[in-house]
């Protein structure tokens with residue numbers, strides 16, 4: 202009996218340890234010149250990196266290598282930093298880029314893709330900046346996301362289209378027209394594409410081929426919504442000074458999870474759990 206309860210106790214302890222290490226709930230977001238973090242468990246906000254001297258319209262994270270990637274639109278480069286870190290956060294250069302606006306990482310192939318709005322190009326390089334390649338050229342480009350399960354790259358143009366192509370730029374075609382899209386994200390499980398419609402201020406969604414489009418929710422403000430991060434059936438997005446959490450299942454519901462004193466652009470949700478995949482333990 203004693204042995205049994207000790208055993209149960211130890212199991213419980215291990216369980217609690219795993220849970221407390223696993224269950225992180227953080228939003229990483231960018232304002233002009235800085236990247237911050239909010240701990241949703243206690244509301245604590247801290248600045249991770251500052252003095253970036255640029256607007257940062259997009260953020261992405263690779264759980265395997267533990268890097269946050271972001272484009273510096275006004276400084277013509279792509280940077281990254283290790284996250285989380287016990288010591289001060291410091292950025293390193295990935296590669297130079299001309300006024301990059303948005304990026305997405307491919308966690309399977311260790312690639313970063315980014316859009317250059319005025320050059321009208323999408324480029325790709327390795328996580329360490331090597332092997333930079335032009336993927337495609339189109340109209341002025343804005344948002345970008347990746348369906349790495351089916352190997353499609355999704356992007357938006359300033360001519361109000363959502364388009365997609367293969368990862369090498371081949372086979373590009375239009376999925377949706379008459380939408381001004383500043384943020385794109387994918388729920389690969391439920392096979393839905395999500396985007397921020399800038400003129401109307403709505404979060405919208407369709408099947409991965411552009412059919413069955415719906416308005417999910419209004420952000421209640423127009424022309425301020427940019428960042429989006431799809432995390433299963435939860436979508437985190439930016440809307441002026443606010444970050445919203447939109448739950449799409451079982452019912453659609455939007456709530457403000459944080460209000461900053463400055464305009465928020467990029468948003469990323471970090472749960473700590475994927476650390477289980479390919480990292481220490």
Ligand SMILES: *[C@@H]1O[C@H](CO)[C@@H](O)[C@H](O)[C@H]1NC(C)=O
Nearest residue numbers: 392407408409410411412413
């Ligand atoms: C688009 O995707 C939906 C859902 O997967 C599917 O039912 C439909 O047949 C597809 N349409 C086209 C034109 O491929």
Ligand SMILES: *[C@@H]1O[C@H](CO)[C@@H](O)[C@H](O)[C@H]1NC(C)=O
Nearest residue numbers: 418419420421445455456457
């Ligand atoms: C938008 O406004 C409606 C009506 O006032 C409200 O019910 C909803 O919660 C608001 N949504 C957000 C994201 O603030």
